[in-house]
Amino acid sequence: MMTKAYAFTNGNVIHGDQHQGLAKNMTILVDEHGRIQQIGKEHDMDIPAHYETIDLAGKYVMPGLINAHVHLFADGKPFTLSASEGMLQFAYNHILNTKFGKSVLIKRMKRNALTALHAGVTTMRSVGEFFYTDVALRDEINANTFVGPNLLVSGFFLSVTGGHGAPYLALVGDSPWEARKNVRINVKHGVDLIKICVTGGVTDAKMVGEAGRLQMTVDEVTAICDEAHKIGLRVAAHVESTEGVRVALKGGVDTIEHGAEMDDEIIDLYKNNPNALNGYTALIPTLQAAYPSASLDTSVTKVSATVKENSRLVYTSMLKSVHQAIEHGITMGVGTDAAMPFVTHYDMWRELDHYMRQAGLSTAQVIEMATRTNANILGVDEFTGTLEVGKNADLIVLEHNPLERIEALSNVNMVMVNGNLIPTPSVTRIPEVDQLLNSVW
Structure with missing residues (x-):
């Protein structure tokens, strides 16, 4: 152009x-x-x-800033997933999964992408959307239909039966071969990377502790990484517990999203991971996504006691991993988890501020993380x-x-x-x- x-x-x-x-x-x-x-x-x-x-x-x-962990389907206003399974299934099948629903969704995603761009985010990695609408949006931008940010997209999560994001935001597989097939489905739809859910998550957990509960096996993660890496695609892993991080690293993922407290084996695997595409794995914490729900009273956030406690547990362990990453020289980037409650697409500076306040990093360090380091982690450093x-x-x-x-x-x-x-x-x-x-x- x-x-x-x-x-x-x-x-x-x-x-x-x-x-x-x-x-x-x-x-x-x-x-x-x-x-x-x-x-x-x-x-x-x-x-x-x-x-x-x-x-x-x-x-x-x-x-321009690079946000390594976003979702475009929402804008950061508080939301809850407390509806019954029947209500969620009806909304998914009869509202979202319709021509009209998808049209509304992609317009919202475009608006959120442009909000981020106007706030200085010129590159975004979208790590989980519905119906490959992120692929369509990226293709519109690349075809110069409108001026938008550089988008890297993952399409659906890969999860397991009952796992994080399943069944509405994820392709479900319960064996290495089913997991491998789901990689192939996403690749067929034109994704830039693969996003997997190794553990449970905060937003859809039904009980305290479920957010970090192990859901994928090493064999499943290994199959996914092998299938993705052979065509040069990176694998990003949602993980919110120490054992989940260990499984993800052993399987060969390229980035750990969120993260958890480390031990010596995990520290070594981050720095030297022979199964990762580039021989190491990077950490992408999302501190600002967990902090409000973890620290503020539920009368303010309107989240359930379960969400608050899971947020607190995840945030505490995630922050420990940030300190350990700094201490041991582990490559660490920046992602906000924009779209989650209280995480907008225009306030990436808050995540950087959080690193400075809670981990003692300087402005120069966090700016480099949000630009040069993120570009290296995402494999786009040749052009941005x-x-x-x-x-x-x-x-x-x-x-x-x-x-x-x-x-x-x-x-x-x-x-x-x-x-x-x-x-x-x-x-x-x-x-x-x-x-x-x-x-x-």
Whole structure:
């Protein structure tokens, strides 16, 4: 796709690599193909006459954010799954799984993807949607039907009978061969990665402790990873217990989503996993997804006592894993679990802030995690994640310096994705969610 060519002048550049620091009064040239052509001082370069010059007047430029764990089917408003099985089945079959229902769903997903983009998220990994609507949305964006974020999509979860997400959000298999078949079904539908549920989850657990209960076997996980890896697809594993992490790692998954407290064997497997696609497994915690339900009174969150206690157990163990990952040099990225209650598509900065408050990381460290590190983990580092010559022009412009205050990311002045400029991004916020989250601290 040919775009306009731009020269961004007088900008303070954050490259996405924490060791490069801040480069002041820089110019970035973006060519007609949407790629970064040159970065340097204006007096050292010749700006072609047809380039549109945008004077940033000392604003801050950095790579677009990468959210490694999102769902697009919801927007972060509180919801509950407390309806009876019969009600859920009726809603699924007679409302959602209809032409009208799917049309409404994909419009909502498009709106949520654009909300994230206007908030500075230029790349998203969607890890579980209904009916391959995420595949359709990605294909619309890639066909230039509209300007959207770079999307990596997983389609349906892979789960087991009675497992997390089953049967409505997941393909169900109860043996290695059934699991392998489900990988093939997802691949046939055009997914970019495979998402599996190794343990139970908070949202659909019926009792305390079910969120981390082991559901898949090592043999099932191994079969899934073998089938995916042979065609170069990564496997992301929903896991919320220590034993679940062990099973997932032994099976060869590429990312652990959420995570749990580690022991020595698990630490070693994260760092050196011969069955993973790239020889190691990364951790993608989702702290902000569990924290409100775990910490606030149920009169505020409206969740059940079971959800609150499961959230508390998961959050406590997940936070321990974050500290262990930092201590032992385990690769760790950033995902928010956007769509879950109280996790919107426009507040990724809150997840970064959480790392800083609860794990002692610096602004430079969390910015690198949300850009360069996430790109490496997701396998898209060849074209995005840092501001470098030859990479796609995925960037955001900020009024204030996020290296001084991470909340600067909550107000984005400009967004560019693949060279397409959004000069005045606009985000519709959810006041009741923002107010609640602001009260947590």
